[in-house]
Amino acid sequence: MTEQYSIRELAEEFAVTTRTLRFYEEKGLLEPARDKQSRRYSAADRTRLKLILRGKRLGFTLEESADIIKMYDPSAGNKKQIQTLVDKIREKSELLKQQQKDLELMLVDLATAEKRCLASINTATAKTA
Amino acid sequence: MTEQYSIRELAEEFAVTTRTLRFYEEKGLLEPARDKQSRRYSAADRTRLKLILRGKRLGFTLEESADIIKMYDPSAGNKKQIQTLVDKIREKSELLKQQQKDLELMLVDLATAEKRCLASINTATAKTA
DNA sequence: AGTTACGTTGACGTTAACGTCAACTAGATG
DNA sequence: CATCTAGTTGACGTTAACGTCAACGTAACT
Numbered sequence: 639m640t641e642q643y644s645i646r647e648l649a650e651e652f653a654v655t656t657r658t659l660r661f662y663e664e665k666g667l668l669e670p671a672r673d674k675q676s677r678r679y680s681a682a683d684r685t686r687l688k689l690i691l692r693g694k695r696l697g698f699t700l701e702e703s704a705d706i707i708k709m710y711d712p713s714a715g716n717k718k719q720i721q722t723l724v725d726k727i728r729e730k731s732e733l734l735k736q737q738q739k740d741l742e743l744m745l746v747d748l749a750t751a752e753k754r755c756l757a758s759i760n761t762a763t764a765k766t767a
Numbered sequence: 768m769t770e771q772y773s774i775r776e777l778a779e780e781f782a783v784t785t786r787t788l789r790f791y792e793e794k795g796l797l798e799p800a801r802d803k804q805s806r807r808y809s810a811a812d813r814t815r816l817k818l819i820l821r822g823k824r825l826g827f828t829l830e831e832s833a834d835i836i837k838m839y840d841p842s843a844g845n846k847k848q849i850q851t852l853v854d855k856i857r858e859k860s861e862l863l864k865q866q867q868k869d870l871e872l873m874l875v876d877l878a879t880a881e882k883r884c885l886a887s888i889n890t891a892t893a894k895t896a
Numbered sequence: 897a898g899t900t901a902c903g904t905t906g907a908c909g910t911t912a913a914c915g916t917c918a919a920c921t922a923g924a925t926g
Numbered sequence: 927c928a929t930c931t932a933g934t935t936g937a938c939g940t941t942a943a944c945g946t947c948a949a950c951g952t953a954a955c956t
Contacts, residue, residue: 646932656933661914675921676933692869697826699912706873709880720884727881734870734877740821741863741870744835748863751838752856755849775902785903790944804951805903828942 643679645670652687662690667704696737706730772808774799781816791819796833825866835859 645656662668663677667690670677679687686707693703709723774785791797792806796819799806808816815836822832838852 644932655915657914657916660934665913692873695826695869696866696873697824701912706877709877709884717888720888724881724884727877727884731874731877734874737825738867738870740824741867744821744825745860745863748835748838748856748860752853755838755853755856759846759849773902784945786944786946789904794943830942 641681641684643684645677645679648679648684648687652691654691659687662687662700665700665704667700667707696734770810770813772813774806774808777808777813777816781820783820788816791816791829794829794833796829796836825863 643651645659649656649659659668659677659679663670668679668683668686670679670683672678689707689710690700690703693700693706698706705726709727772780774788778785778788788797788806788808792799797808797812797815799808799812801807818836818839819829819832822829822835827835834855838856
């Protein structure tokens with residue numbers, strides 16, 4: 639069957655515009671086949687889109703997402719290229735760990751802030767009551 | 768004592784440019800005092816900058832960071848405003864949790880990719896040896 | 897007085913990631 | 927046949943977050 643998707647199907651599924659999908663193609667992040675004129679997206683394209691959007695949610699640029707996606711490609715170049723990739727992966731991991739720390743801190747802060755807000759509401763209500 | 772910082776001191780400490788600090792001020796994120804002409808940053812300004820940069824690392828826009836910083840302000844408005852803030856906090860928390868999931872997934876993926884790369888290097892070395 | 901260091905306010909330039917037309921094609925349908 | 931409904935390719939517009947001058951102030955050395 640090798641599932642196929644029209645540009646609109648894929649766009650709707652991931653809540654992006656068709657313009658976005660064409661833009662990603664321009665940037666070399668997607669390479670859909672063609673049915674005459676129209677683009678036909680494969681399951682692989684769908685996966686790549688998923689990875690791109692996950693990268694976006696984490697604040698990666700498209701170029702960075704492209705790099706990350708390349709890491710999934712088993713046909714990576716020669717020894718030096720591979721080593722470079724490994725180094726990049728290590729860098730990314732460090733960054734991600736930092737982000738996790740930041741996230742935890744912020745979650746704690748937000749929880750504290752929420753408690754303060756709720757307390758403030760109660761006080762206000764008590765006063766008015 | 769109430770520590771004070773010049774624009775350059777603060778910029779260097781956080782590895783940003785002075786332009787960035789002035790830009791944040793334009794956007795209402797910082798409000799340094801003035802010594803004649805020059806800006807004098809307080810410990811509070813320093814903390815806000817820290818929060819802004821933490822937000823940046825997590826992919827928040829400056830406006831979003833501004834909102835988050837407001838949550839730290841105990842003098843938050845009336846009941847409705849406070850409730851709105853609480854709602855925002857909840858939304859943020861959900862987003863952050865999603866990010867954590869994304870991060871974990873990506874870290875797993877990167878680890879797998881690294882193993883593949885290393886294996887690939889070994890194979891290549893074995894061949895050449 | 898000259899220059900060196902640090903600061904200031906405009907104001908225009910830049911990049912990423914799309915948005916938003918316009919003008920066109922190709923197939924399906926009343 | 928006309929008119930939807932998807933799709934296409936330009937090409938210019940937009941926003942955020944600064945970068946990059948230019949032209950100037952001031953305070954301290956030397």
